Amino acid sequence: MVSLIITIFAITFVTSLVSWIGQAVLLEFVYNLYLRAFDPSGSSKRRKLQTEILQKKAELLQTSAQDEFAKWAKLRRSVDKSLTDLNKLNGETAANKAAFSLKFNSVIWFMTTGVQFVVGWWYRKSPVFYLPPGWFGPLEWWFALPFAPKGSVSVGVFQMACKRFLKIGERVVKDVYQKYHSEPRKGTDSPTPSKVVEKEL
Structure with a gap:
């Protein structure tokens, strides 16, 4: 009987805790941990690519399209290619995050609402x-x-x-x-x- 009281209170507390913190906040936190643990190269690659784009854009702005056309055109092509690579990487990241979000929300639902239903039905009498x-x-x-x-x-x-x-x-x-x-x-x-x-x- 005491174990049932503790179990029900613990399940209700976890459900309330998720509600207090916010499921979106928990998703961001857990997803960032997931990236650090299982895909550290992806985040570093994205940051490196963003830095390179900023540097190339700054160099492009300092290069004259009339006086140094060859250099300007080469920088322009390099910036465009880096932007394409970044957009592709962001698309892959968004797809991975959407899949992770679906699994995460399913787990959260089962750990809160689903478990409450199961416990309520199993111990209904x-x-x-x-x-x-x-x-x-x-x-x-x-x-x-x-x-x-x-x-x-x-x-x-x-x-x-x-x-x-x-x-x-x-x-x-x-x-x-x-x-x-x-x-x-x-x-x-x-x-x-x-x-x-x-x-x-």
Whole structure:
């Protein structure tokens, strides 16, 4: 029974954590780790190519198309080829990221929503814990919905309670964080006119 309580709370906490951080933020973070671990040459190649393009463009701007046409034309062709290579590399990266994103979102869905459904269905008739007899009167049947024994708390109801608890906790943390950062700290004076001028300069 205790293990079931911990399992349900852990699953609900992970789901809430994903929601707090944001799935897009997690995707970027995990994808960057994936590139560093499995494709470090791709990122370095892209950065090297971008640097080369900037250098060649700067040299091209300093070269006269009339006085040094041969050199200018050679630089122009080199810049165009590098841009084509970069666009091709970016296209491959975008395709790889789209495929990675599909797999990542599938894993996240299974670890959160999917696991909640599986646990809720598997333990649909199991009580998470029993309520003290007579404490909630006729409401006892509601805590047992849909299939748990009367007088107990079902998995579905306990999941709802965990979500509500974590939602309140999130709100409290945000309020404390905003209050802490909105209050002026001790020892900080309001900026004097001289400091404002120095900042503007």
